[in-house]
Structure formats: C-alpha cells, structure tokens
Amino acid sequence: MTTDVEQLESLLGDKSRVGMYAGAFVSYEDKAATVDLEGSRLLGIKSATPYLPAVGEQVWVQFIDGVPWLLGPTVIPPGDGTIVTVSSESAVVETDIGRITATYTAGQALSSGQNVKLYWQGGPHVIGPLATTPPPKPTPDPPAPSPSSRHVDVFTAVDAGSWSGAYGWRQAQVWASDSLLGAWFYGSKIRDTLADAAVEKIEIWSTLTQIRGNPPVFATHPHAGKPTGAPALSSSTATPVASGRWVQLPLSFGQFLASNVGGIGLNHGGYNKFRSLAEDPQSGALRITSIY
Numbered sequence: 001m002t003t004d005v006e007q008l009e010s011l012l013g014d015k016s017r018v019g020m021y022a023g024a025f026v027s028y029e030d031k032a033a034t035v036d037l038e039g040s041r042l043l044g045i046k047s048a049t050p051y052l053p054a055v056g057e058q059v060w061v062q063f064i065d066g067v068p069w070l071l072g073p074t075v076i077p078p079g080d081g082t083i084v085t086v087s088s089e090s091a092v093v094e095t096d097i098g099r100i101t102a103t104y105t106a107g108q109a110l111s112s113g114q115n116v117k118l119y120w121q122g123g124p125h126v127i128g129p130l131a132t133t134p135p136p137k138p139t140p141d142p143p144a145p146s147p148s149s150r151h152v153d154v155f156t157a158v159d160a161g162s163w164s165g166a167y168g169w170r171q172a173q174v175w176a177s178d179s180l181l182g183a184w185f186y187g188s189k190i191r192d193t194l195a196d197a198a199v200e201k202i203e204i205w206s207t208l209t210q211i212r213g214n215p216p217v218f219a220t221h222p223h224a225g226k227p228t229g230a231p232a233l234s235s236s237t238a239t240p241v242a243s244g245r246w247v248q249l250p251l252s253f254g255q256f257l258a259s260n261v262g263g264i265g266l267n268h269g270g271y272n273k274f275r276s277l278a279e280d281p282q283s284g285a286l287r288i289t290s291i292y
Contacts, residue, residue, distance in 0.1 A: 019063045022074050025053035033070045035061055045070045054123035077120040080130065086110045091126055093118065102126050148291050150200070153193060157184040157263070157284040160277050163230050172276035173209070174266060174284065176216030182266035182274065183231045184284030186257075187224050194258035197292035202254030203246040204264060205285040206274070213270030215240045218249055220256050221265045236267040246287055254288050 023037035033045040045061060047070040053059050060071040081095035090101050091110055095118070102124035104110060110126065117127040162171035162180040174182035204218075219233035235256070241247050249264070256262060264284060266274075275283045 016065050021061050022058055023061055025055060025057045025059045027055070028052060035059060035070065037061060042068060052122045077124070078118060080115060080117050083110055083112050083114045083116055085112060093126065100124050150289065150291050152287060152289050155186050155190050155286045155288065156282060157277060158187050159185040159225055160284055161226065169226050172278060174274040176266035176269040176272040178268055181231055181233065181268070183221055183263060185223060185225050185263045186286070188261045190257045190286065191259065191261050194288065194290055194292065197258050197290035199251065199254035199258050199288060199290045201289040202249045202251065203287045204249055205282050206241045206243060206245055206247045207280045207283050208241065208243040208272060208274050210271065210273040211241065211243065212272065214238065215269055216272045217267040217269035219265045219267045220253050220262055222260060222262045224261050231265050233265045233267045238269055241272065258290065
C-alpha cells in the first residue's frame with residue numbers, strides 16, 4: 001500500500017517542468033523568433049501570441065519541458081501618449097512607461113502637446129492624434145476580500161531530536177521513553193500561516209523504528225528550535241500510534257500552534273522511537289485542516 005507521501009511524489013513526477021526567462025528580441029523569420037537570453041542567442045522559438053516585438057525589446061520566453069515559447073513583452077505597451085518633439089522621421093512621445101521614439105505615417109501633421117494613439121506591432125508607431133483629450137484612467141476598485149475556505153496544510157519539521165539530562169540533545173531520533181524527552185520543531189511557519197485560521201483537525205505523520213510499551217505521551221512546546229535545556233512541554237496526552245500513517249492529535253494542539261510559535265513534543269510514554277529527520281524528512285510532519 002502506498003503512503004500519502006509516495007502518492008504525492010508520484011503526482012508531482014508526472015507534471016510538466018516550466019520556467020520563465022526575460023531576454024532581448026532579435027528577429028522573426030520563417031515563423032520562428034530569435035532571442036538573446038542570458039548571454040546566449042536562442043534560435044527557432046515558436047511564438048504563442050501574434051505580437052511582434054521591436055528589435056532589442058525585452059520579452060518573456062517560457063520553457064515547457066525544454067521547449068521555448070515567445071510569450072510577449074515584459075512591459076505592457078501603452079495605448080496612447082503625448083507628443084514631445086517631432087522630426088522628419090520620428091516622434092518622441094511621453095507615455096506611462098517613459099519617453100519612447102515612434103515612427104509615424106508620412107504626411108501627418110504632428111506637434112508638441114498632442115495626444116496620440118499608439119500601435120506597437122513591430123515597434124511603436126503613432127496612428128494619429130486623438131480627437132479629444134482622453135479622460136483620466138479610472139482607478140479600479142480594490143478586490144473584494146476572498147471568502148474563507150477550508151485548507152489542508154502540511155508543515156514539515158525543521159529540526160527534531162531527544163533530550164536527556166545527562167547528554168542534552170545528542171539523540172537525533174525522537175524518543176518517548178522514561179529517560180528522554182522528544183520534540184519536533186517548525187520555526188514560526190505554522191503560526192505565520194494559520195494566525196487567523198479556525199483549526200478543525202491536526203494530525204502528525206507517525207514513522208517509527210520501534211513501538212514498545214505504553215503509548216507515547218504527546219505534548220506541545222513553545223520553541224521555534226531546540227532550546228539549550230529541556231523542552232517546556234504542556235497539555236500532555238497519551239495517544240496510540242502506528243508507523244507509516246497520520247495520527248490525529250487533540251484539537252487544542254492545533255489551536256495552540258495557530259496562535260503561538262511552537263511545536264510537538266513527547267513527554268515520555270513507553271519505549272517508542274520515531275525516526276530522525278535524516279531517516280525520514282517527513283517525520284513529525286503536521287497536517288492541519290483549517291478555515292481561512
């Protein structure tokens with residue numbers, strides 16, 4: 001039987017690999033583009049849009065499973081601007097992205113201060129003066145807050161181990177035993193993610209090398225990482241476990257971690273040995289269901 005982790009890795013392995021890079025457009029010939037990208041000239045790029053960039057224009061190139069696609073400009077070209085100066089061959093136009101030099105149709109009577117419409121296929125071009133001064137562009141209303149929904153977040157431990165009065169944090173496995181206190185540490189990422197959440201369930205990924213005696217006694221602690229001494233454990237609750245499955249913890253554990261920096265500890269209980277992070281990076285991972 002496959003575990004949740006194995007199923008997730010299998011799903012991710014079937015996904016396409018996608019990357020996005022910015023480069024300088026060089027040319028477009030024989031239905032393919034050439035782009036200078038990170039010090040190399042890349043030929044034969046298919047275009048995903050009908051937009052034809054200007055030579056030297058910064059463009060996005062997306063790689064999907066190693067195949068490059070030309071997407072378009074890195075900066076959205078403005079649709080209009082104001083004439084600054086006019087020469088016999090071109091016009092300098094003030095736009096939302098700064099001053100540009102644009103071509104214009106022969107015979108057009110352009111002058112400084114005119115508001116003009118721009119066309120960008122193959123480089124900026126002045127179509128002609130606008131009949132009236134365009135009204136100020138409206139500012140869109142801010143988006144409405146998204147409704148709360150149920151989330152299932154998995155938080156892996158950033159450190160783990162067991163503490164004893166004689167040897168400190170020498171043991172990398174997380175033990176529940178008469179002489180050691182175990183703990184998993186998560187930094188502040190649980191609180192940072194769930195600070196405003198309503199927690200509904202918390203589970204821990206249980207993976208052990210030994211199950212013996214009484215059930216381990218799970219607890220919470222207030223540490224982002226290993227303290228110099230023993231972990232301060234509270235809300236201790238004995239919970240039966242099995243290896244290779246999610247084990248549900250008391251709801252109060254999840255509520256505590258959503259509001260405080262902290263983690264999960266083992267306050268003795270039997271002689272149970274959970275795998276170290278080196279043995280299983282998912283050891284002690286927390287799966288928390290909440291609404292936010």
